Structures are given as structure tokens and as C-alpha cells.
Amino acid sequence: MIITTENPLPKVYYETLGLKEKQLWHISKVKEWHNEDVTGIITSLSKEILDLSTFENLKWVATPTTGHDHLDMDRINEKEIKIISLQGESEFLSGVWATAEHTMALIFALAKNIIQNQKLTEKHGWERAYKSIELAGKNLLIIGNGRVGKQVRFLAEGLEMYVTAIDKDNQSDLARLLWNADFVSIHVNNIKENYRMCNQAFFQAMNPNAFFINTSRGEVVSEPALLTALCSGGIKGAAIDVVCDEHLGTMNDKLFEHARIYGNLIITPHVAGYTSESRAKTDEFLAKKIKDYLILEEFSNAILQRKQG
Numbered sequence: 258m259i260i261t262t263e264n265p266l267p268k269v270y271y272e273t274l275g276l277k278e279k280q281l282w283h284i285s286k287v288k289e290w291h292n293e294d295v296t297g298i299i300t301s302l303s304k305e306i307l308d309l310s311t312f313e314n315l316k317w318v319a320t321p322t323t324g325h326d327h328l329d330m331d332r333i334n335e336k337e338i339k340i341i342s343l344q345g346e347s348e349f350l351s352g353v354w355a356t357a358e359h360t361m362a363l364i365f366a367l368a369k370n371i372i373q374n375q376k377l378t379e380k381h382g383w384e385r386a387y388k389s390i391e392l393a394g395k396n397l398l399i400i401g402n403g404r405v406g407k408q409v410r411f412l413a414e415g416l417e418m419y420v421t422a423i424d425k426d427n428q429s430d431l432a433r434l435l436w437n438a439d440f441v442s443i444h445v446n447n448i449k450e451n452y453r454m455c456n457q458a459f460f461q462a463m464n465p466n467a468f469f470i471n472t473s474r475g476e477v478v479s480e481p482a483l484l485t486a487l488c489s490g491g492i493k494g495a496a497i498d499v500v501c502d503e504h505l506g507t508m509n510d511k512l513f514e515h516a517r518i519y520g521n522l523i524i525t526p527h528v529a530g531y532t533s534e535s536r537a538k539t540d541e542f543l544a545k546k547i548k549d550y551l552i553l554e555e556f557s558n559a560i561l562q563r564k565q566g
Contacts, residue, residue, distance in 0.1 A: 258291065260284050261299040262307060267537075270299060273544035274551070299547070302327050302527060309333065316554070317341055319547050321539040323350070324474065326447055341546050349542055350404055357408035359529035360472045363496035364413075364440055366523055367468045368392055373520040387520075393417040398434050401425060401444030401473065409442060425451060435462040440470065447474035455479060460486035468494045472529040475499040480509045487521055494521035498529040 259274075260282045271281065287295065295312045299319045309315060309332040318328060319341040333340060343350060366372060370387035377386055397413050399406045399422040410420045421434060425445050435441060441463060445451045455471070455478040463469065469492055471478055480501055486492045500512060516522040 258282070258287075258294040259297040259299065260287050260295055262303065263299060263301055266299060267540045269537075269540050270544045270547075273541075273548050297547070297551075299543075300328075309336075309338070317547075317550060319543055321536070321543045324447055326474070326476075339550065341543065341550055343539065343543070346542070347404060349538075353530070353535050353538060354408055355532040355535040356405045356472055356529040357412060358532075359498060359525070360405070360409050360442055360444075360470060361412050363470050363472070363498070363523060363525070364392065364397075364442070364468070367440075367470070367494050367496050368395075370520070372523055376520070394419070395439040396421070396437055397440045397442065398438035399423070399442050399444060401446075403444060403446075405472070406442075406444040409444065425454065432462045435459070435467075436464050438464065438467055440468050442470040443473050443477060445473050445477055447476050451477045453477070453479045455483070457482040457485065460491050463492050465490055466493050468492065468496070470496050472498040475501040475503060480512055484511060484515060487515060487519070494523075496523035496525075498525045499527050500524070503527060 259276070259280070261270075262284050264283055264285075266281065266283075270276070271278065274281075281299075284298070289311070292311045293313050296314055296316045297319070298307070298309075298312070298315065298317075300307055301321055306327060306329055309318070309329045315336065315338055317339040318333065320328065321343065323343045323346075325340060325342065325344065328340070332338070368391075369389040373387045377384070392413075393416060395418050397409075397418045397420045399409055399420060402410075402422040402424050406422055410422050413420050418440075421438070423431075423434065443455065445454070451474075453476070455469075457479065460469070460482050463486070469483070469486075475497070478497070478501070483495060487495060501509060512522070513524065516524045
């Protein structure tokens with residue numbers, strides 16, 4: 258039995274896997290006594306980590322994401338459950354520009370004071386209270402020169418920004434680069450080595466007139482240090498699409514409170530990669546990966562049964 262947390266699940270999964278709706282159930286409709294029949298789960302990003310402990314015969318979990326931090330990795334590793342995802346699919350992901358575009362949208366929003374001006378007009382104000390800046394000629398520091406970092410660089414250079422891109426491991430001159438940057442954009446993986454890499458010392462090294470952008474993972478940023486920098490004038494502003502512990506439901510209320518009250522912090526709910534086009538491409542790609550896995554499993558089982566026979 259295959260189940261899903263998605264409601265509704267895109268039709269491409271039914272079509273590619275050759276399943277009818279009654280053959281692919283939503284998790285909420287699966288009774289406890291059917292749990293042992295579940296062999297596969299199609300899931301996605303959620304506010305809570307999906308508990309897999311009740312599915313004793315689970316063989317695989319599919320998710321249209323590159324990260325796995327929303328999955329029950331302890332259970333997956335313990336039971337050697339197969340993960341079918343976008344992780345490592347560099348050729349496919351090279352054609353997905355959603356996160357890079359969202360990063361540039363956040364840079365524009367900060368530079369042009371979009372949020373502050375919107376709030377002003379909502380109060381029937383019609384005045385030039387917030388002077389914006391031009392991006393041409395500004396210095397952009399990209400930390401994390403992978404797929405998204407390279408895409409952001411391409412877009413930023415098209416606006417005649419001066420771009421410096423470095424990898425996380427190449428930070429010998431980081432303090433100077435941070436001080437000279439007008440914008441700092443983070444594009445690193447959520448691994449142990451990157452945990453809270455953007456800490457108090459990091460923000461203290463930034464120019465007070467600079468902006469900070471993070472569309473990677475919330476865990477790479479020390480949120481108390483970010484709040485201190487925003488409140489003290491250590492940096493001019495920030496825009497983030499991710500926060501710490503967003504899948505555990507224990508997000509930092511002080512961060513959201515600051516964004517509500519002040520105009521120097523923009524928060525979007527992890528939607529950088531969530532566009533109509535990217536999701537359609539991803540669902541089609543993931544459905545084919547699931548089909549290929551199931552065909553391989555069926556073939557392997559047939560060979561095993563023949564040997565045993």
C-alpha cells in the first residue's frame with residue numbers, strides 16, 4: 258500500500274504509477290490496523306516531522322525536496338528505509354531557478370523598501386518616506402557557490418552588481434569580504450559543520466549598512482545573533498525564507514514579533530522553491546523516480562524468488 262501526506266496529491270503520480278485514487282490513500286484515512294500494509298509514503302515539507310514508527314513494513318519514502326530534515330531520519334536509518342528525493346540530482350535541478358529568483362526578489366524588496374512602502378499605503382499614506390537604493394554597482398557576497406549560488410550570481414551580474422562567491426570552507430578572508438559587502442546571501446547545506454555559522458561574530462563583521470539574506474536553511478543562522486544585529490543597528494536589514502525548527506513547530510516568536518513591528522526584517526514561509534513551474538517539474542521527476550525504484554524492486558524480488566525456488 259502507498260499512502261501520502263499531500264492533499265490533493267498531483268495527478269502525475271497516479272498517471273505515472275498506474276494507480277487509481279482508491280489505491281493511493283491519504284494518511285489521515287489509514288486505520289491503525291492497515292499500518293502494516295504500508296510500504297511507501299509520498300510526503301513533502303510540513304510543520305511537523307512525520308512519525309514513521311507505526312509503519313513496520315515501510316520500504317521507501319519519497320519527497321520532492323533536496324533536504325531531508327523534515328523526515329524521521331532516526332527511524333529511516335534504523336530500518337534502512339529508502340529515500341527517494343531530489344538530493345544529488347544536479348542535472349535536473351540545474352533547470353529549476355525558483356530559489357534563485359526568490360533570493361533576488363528578497364534583495365529587491367530590501368533595496369526598494371517594498372514592505373515599508375506597502376504598510377504606509379495601507380494606512381492611506383502617500384508620501385516618499387523611504388528612500389531606496391539601486392542595485393547596480395553594489396557588492397553582493399554569496400556564501401555557498403553551489404547550484405543556487407551560481408544562479409543568483411548570474412541574475413545579480415545581469416543587474417551589474419559586483420559579485421563575490423565563496424564556498425563555506427574557503428573563508429580565510431571572510432571578515433574583509435563581509436565588511437565590503439552591501440548584500441550577503443547564504444546558500445549552504447544544512448549539515449553539522451554549518452550549524453549556526455552565521456553567529457554573533459559573523460554579524461559583527463558585516464557593514465552596518467548591509468543586508469542579510471538566507472534562503473538555504475534556518476539552522477545555519479543564530480537567530481538571537483541576527484535579532485541583536487537588527488535591533489542594535491549592526492546590519493541595516495534582513496530577509497529570510499527559512500527559520501530554525503520550522504518542522505518542529507517551535508519557531509522563534511521574537512523573530513516574527515520583530516518582523517511585525519519593524520520594517521528591517523522580511524520573513525517568507527519557506528516558499529523560495531515553491532512555484533507552479535518548479536513543483537510541476539519536480540512532481541513529474543519524482544513520480545518517475547518512484548516508478549523506476551518500484552520496477553527495480555520488483556525485478557530484484559523476482560530474481561530472489563527464483564534463486565530460492
